[in-house]
Amino acid sequence: MFKPKNISLEIILNDFNGIMHGNPEESIGCKLKGKLVLKNQNVISPKHLIFVFIGKSSVSCGPLMTSSNPEYRETQTVYRKQCIFHNSRSSNRKIPPGTYEYEFDFDIPGYLPSSFKGARGKIEYSCNAILVLPLFQSNILVKKSVNIKRCLINEAIPLFNQSNFSEGILDDRIQFQISTPIMVCHEGGLVSAKLNLKPLNSETFIESIEYGLKEQVHYHTTESYAKTFIASVKEDKFPLGKKTIHLDQFFNDPSDPISIDFRLCPWVNCDLDSQLINVKHKLSLTIKINDSSESINNNDDDTWSDSRSDTHQDDTSTNIRRFSSPVGSPPTNHRRSFRALSLLPPNSSRTFSISNYLNSRTTRNTKNEPKFNTKLLNIEIPIIITTKSDIPRQQAPSYSSVDEPPAYIYASMIPPPPDYCADTYDIDINIE
Template sequence: MVHPIQLVQGADFKINLETDHIILHGSVEESGGVMLRGSVVLDCHENTKIKSITLKIIGKIKVNWIEGTGSHQRLYKEEQTILEHEWSFMPQTRKTYHLSEHHYQWDFELPLPGDLPETIHHDLGEVYYRLKAVAERPTFSINYTDKRSLKVSRLMLPTSMELMQSVLISNVWADKLSYDISVPSKCYTMGGMLPITFQFIPIAPDLKIRSITCTLKEYMTLSTCDHSKTETRIVKVHRDDNYQDTAEHEGEIYRKTEIMVIPDEASNHLMMDTVNDLIKVKHKLKFTVTLVNADGHISELRAAIPIIIAAISAEEDANALPAYEDAWRTAPYDPATISQLIASGQLPPSLAVSIPNAAASMAHSSLSSGDENNTSGLPSPSSSPSSPTAATTTDVDSPLPWQGIDLSRVPSYTTAVRSNRLYSFSGSLPTYESVSMPGRTTTR
């Protein structure tokens, strides 16, 4: 019996991202963007030949639809590239790189602008961001590749007061009914609750409220250079056929709050509001109040409120910043944990000299006293101290806390808080003369 040959790949090649969900804070005009960070990892299980290693990120907007029937059909299609960048970690040369059995890692980062369009996936149009890493092999060898998708969402800031204030429609309909329809804010998230409060005061005698229908409607406008098309669909319908019997009744005033559950993202029945050059998505709440007149005639009161559907709320944002006075409460890294993460390759070794705290001191010590045979630049796990207090013990010959650290690279408040690191130093600061670089004297 002939056994099939099992092909074993000589290396593991992948893209690691700090996060694959990028959250832009604020509107297109006020967002400062965000930093994309990650690494490309190559684990060679044997001696491997590589010609080059590259990483590319690309973001595109596409629309594609057909109008007309039969011989009058016409295709409308447009595409725009909104983001493109490429890294070359091992540039291609005439010679081939010979990599021994080892763990290799290349860290990368890219500032993403705050005006990037949000990710959308629809049959007629989409906005997507994708990364592709390629380790090119010599002729007749299969290249190593890995792909990752990046999701971009936008979070409206609390400073956008026009989105957080309640919306009220108040009017008198046909001299028969006074009505107030209100929602607590203009912005809501997928999967959330949307409370709608109705208050009616009948003016005409014997006027009855038969039913109330609330409809969440979505409008998607697709555009090319010379044409546009708007698609509409009903996302959610909420109907109450017993409003007048179940509403709070005080004199001639009827009041009741209806709750509409907004579909979540997993249902694929709803898209978030977005505006870009080719795709525009917006939503409206539409109301229909069916009334029965004294003579039995049926009338309908119609109204609408524009709302905004967002992908996430401020409470769900993992990157939401604390108040300035509460930033110090952010939990610092545990020194032993940091050292272990650097040793395992989950954090870059440069972290040991970029954070001036006890964790950095311990990680830096691990790097300095690592195994001589460890050529990857990562500390061996055995070099990590077993107790966090070990980092606070200073010998007479040990370097000062600020030595080995680039003091000119001061992080911004935003960077400091988002990194979850405690930037603090309890000792005395160095003098300017002790950290300044002496000038060079040239003798001829």
């Protein structure tokens, strides 16, 4: 099919940041302004020139590789707005050579979910310009992706005043108190928590604390699509990894709070609540304790029985040890033999061995040492991850110039993740 070479079409947006303020129920949304720029060097007779803003949500909840069941997929159109700038049905005029601008201006509703890209699903928005040409000529399609974000931070209330306090008892052994922020922005926001741990008995010791930000992503289909079966996949991951704090029971004061501080990066997704995809976050802590209350006590009879079982092996070899005179000593007419000393009754044939005696002493000392029962106790505190109300306009470095994960100070400069491959779905054109 013939593809015109002298026609160009471009989408230009005017200062669009895509940030919606407040909850979906109360948000007023945002405004999308821009224009289409059409340049042609020859006279053209297009059928239609259409601008479409569209949002789509799709999930893929596949079964295990060994399963013969099909993969459950669902795609929904979240929002669609169409503007027709040229229609050959109402106007048969041709477009002469030149440069033409077609402006568009409309409101995006505040209930739309934020943009998201995950392993099993995505929510994406795009601006599309379509120039439909006559038969035997390829249509011109231009696509420009836009990101929709939601800011839940109230500018009137400082962030340091928004905190959550939790307390409780873990496994009847550890009493905890923790203060965490309610809401943190993912562009370098600080997660600062204070943790107090107090053992409820003297036989419990805290060895270490492992913490990290847990991201829970839930992909699922709806009843209208799956009919009789709803596919669902849940993924738990730690996008920033974990860190471990080791405690010394002799030097750490239980009354001193433990500080947990780390910053977020834009690769942490914001909280999301939609029909197909849900994202939540929690501050996850794993406390490793050693408890000696369940240690095993061994008596002397068991130790002595072990010693006797060891010495029994020597009885199978010999009960009498002979010593010869050293070289150069005068010969003797009688050969002396010495029976090994025995701590058992005279009628017993078991003998006393120095090596067995030392081994029994070592075994006794080892068994007398306290044996700790190690346990892992978990705490999870919900945290809301949102975006900033105003993102600084800084040019992001290219991926080729970033060899290692950037520091938190450059969190706002991290480039966005790569786009998905070209979609296979078509954009519906409704012309009235």
